[in-house]
Amino acid sequence: MRALMIYVMAGMGGFVIMSLELLGGRILAPWFGNDIYVWGSIITIFMTALALGYLAGGRLSLDRPGLRRFAALFLAAATLLAPLLWYADTLLAWTFEHIEDLRYASLFAATALFAPATFVLGTISPYSVRLLVDTTHRSGAVAGGLYFVSTLGSALGTLLTSFYFVLWFEINTIIAALAGVLAVLAVAGFAAGRR
Amino acid sequence: MKQLVLCLIGALFSGAAHGKVLHQERSLYQNVLVVENGRERCLQFSVKRDLRNQSCIRTDHPEEMVFSYTRMMMAALLLRDAPASILVVGLGGGTLPGALQTLFPAARLDVVEIDPAVVRVARDYFGFIEAGNTTVHTMDARVFGRRARAQARQYDLILLDAYNGEYIPEHLLTREYLEETRNLLNHGGVLAANTFAISHLYDHESTTYEAVFGQFLNFRLEETANRVILVARDGLPTADFRAARADELQPRVARFGIRLNDYLGALEGIRDWDADARVLTDQYAPANLLNR
Numbered sequence: 001m002r003a004l005m006i007y008v009m010a011g012m013g014g015f016v017i018m019s020l021e022l023l024g025g026r027i028l029a030p031w032f033g034n035d036i037y038v039w040g041s042i043i044t045i046f047m048t049a050l051a052l053g054y055l056a057g058g059r060l061s062l063d064r065p066g067l068r069r070f071a072a073l074f075l076a077a078a079t080l081l082a083p084l085l086w087y088a089d090t091l092l093a094w095t096f097e098h099i100e101d102l103r104y105a106s107l108f109a110a111t112a113l114f115a116p117a118t119f120v121l122g123t124i125s126p127y128s129v130r131l132l133v134d135t136t137h138r139s140g141a142v143a144g145g146l147y148f149v150s151t152l153g154s155a156l157g158t159l160l161t162s163f164y165f166v167l168w169f170e171i172n173t174i175i176a177a178l179a180g181v182l183a184v185l186a187v188a189g190f191a192a193g194r195r
Numbered sequence: 196m197k198q199l200v201l202c203l204i205g206a207l208f209s210g211a212a213h214g215k216v217l218h219q220e221r222s223l224y225q226n227v228l229v230v231e232n233g234r235e236r237c238l239q240f241s242v243k244r245d246l247r248n249q250s251c252i253r254t255d256h257p258e259e260m261v262f263s264y265t266r267m268m269m270a271a272l273l274l275r276d277a278p279a280s281i282l283v284v285g286l287g288g289g290t291l292p293g294a295l296q297t298l299f300p301a302a303r304l305d306v307v308e309i310d311p312a313v314v315r316v317a318r319d320y321f322g323f324i325e326a327g328n329t330t331v332h333t334m335d336a337r338v339f340g341r342r343a344r345a346q347a348r349q350y351d352l353i354l355l356d357a358y359n360g361e362y363i364p365e366h367l368l369t370r371e372y373l374e375e376t377r378n379l380l381n382h383g384g385v386l387a388a389n390t391f392a393i394s395h396l397y398d399h400e401s402t403t404y405e406a407v408f409g410q411f412l413n414f415r416l417e418e419t420a421n422r423v424i425l426v427a428r429d430g431l432p433t434a435d436f437r438a439a440r441a442d443e444l445q446p447r448v449a450r451f452g453i454r455l456n457d458y459l460g461a462l463e464g465i466r467d468w469d470a471d472a473r474v475l476t477d478q479y480a481p482a483n484l485l486n487r
Binding site (some may be wrong): 026029031032033034035036050068096097102163166167169171172 | 223256307309334335337338341345364365366369371372478479480481484485
């Protein structure tokens with residue numbers, strides 16, 4: 001049961017990362033266009049933030065690893081998504097006025113808007129490996145299973161967002177829902193970690 | 196059966212076999228082709244699967260406008276006196292900017308085109324020559340609009356021709372973009388947009404324009420699947436005004452193959468769309484998903 005929950009949480013982490021990445025392009029387009037450098041900025045920032053998140057997640061897992069600390073990561077990610085709902089336009093307007101070159105403008109905006117949440121989402125994968133591995137012998141199989149669910153979650157997040165969510169909902173509605181799902185998983189994790 | 200097979204083969208190759216390819220290049224945004232067929236030379240973009248003519252000229256009558264939507268865009272001139280400043284979004288083969296340069300040589304003309312390949316092709320194959328007070332800005336139209344606004348630049352006439360049938364830059368079809376564009380209009384300014392008359396997008400586009408500009412002239416003709424939206428910042432002029440403008444302008448636009456008198460009756464603006472269709476915004480902009 002505990003293992004199933006960790007797999008579901010890791011899968012949702014992957015889902016949120018890619019859904020957010022696709023919405024990132026939509027959020028930047030009204031200010032910097034839909035050009036290749038806008039996508040280049042977004043992908044660069046997501047990859048960098050994830051890379052650092054993996055490193056940090058591994059480090060964090062060294063110190064008294066547990067489900068409640070794992071759940072706290074989800075709460076942090078949900079909290080870091082919230083400013084997007086209110087401050088994205090202010091930040092984009094400021095960036096547009098102050099950075100002339102659209103490449104660096106979109107790189108800066110992508111960093112400020114998406115790097116914090118993505119960094120925290122990156123910590124999930126290595127941390128969940130630590131929670132699930134009990135023997136060295138099984139560590140590869142556990143890591144494989146976690147890559148499987150989190151990457152499949154990413155694929156699903158990409159598909160649902162680009163095919164359906166943007167057709168049905170406003171961007172902010174989708175982001176609020178992503179934050180909501182992360183918060184619910186955090187609460188579930190806390191509850192399960194108490195026992 | 197044999198004929199059917201021949202027909203099918205013919206259909207398969209018609210795209211490729213039609214005319215001579217004068218130029219082909221893959222830009223960052225699309226495949227750009229220049230194809231000559233008899234006396235017609237066309238600019239084609241392929242973003243998805245099939246090629247569609249974006250702009251054509253007759254090599255023996257280069258001024259004549261081949262497409263009805265290009266001619267329809269010129270109906271914007273019926274809504275006001277001669278413009279002194281003009282913005283064209285989307286260069287294509289340069290037909291519209293070229294005609295406006297001829298008609299209003301003293302006007303300041305800004306053209307925005309995102310694709311440098313299209314700018315090159317318009318110059319090299321479609322005879323587009325920038326007159327002294329014409330400037331081509333190779334950048335995203337939304338970025339251009341914001342910068343123009345920051346410099347307090349405004350226009351008497353704006354022509355939006357940025358969408359082709361296959362692909363719509365979605366950030367250029369939202370309430371916010373239209374509001375930004377409305378702010379670029381001078382007092383008495385007029386805007387014409389070349390848009391679609393088919394698919395669900397027709398309804399959404401109509402409610403979006405209405406949300407920003409209020410009542411507009413919904414200019415449709417039987418002969419084309421395009422629709423031209425005509426808007427005036429400070430209210431639409433009367434039918435009498437438009438008729439008088441048509442009489443005045445007709446001798447000057449005849450060279451482009453335009454018959455303004457034929458347009459007067461069709462300008463009446465029928466509200467034939469679903470008024471409940473959701474307005475497109477920066478938050479909700481699935482234009483390409485709706486255009487099916």
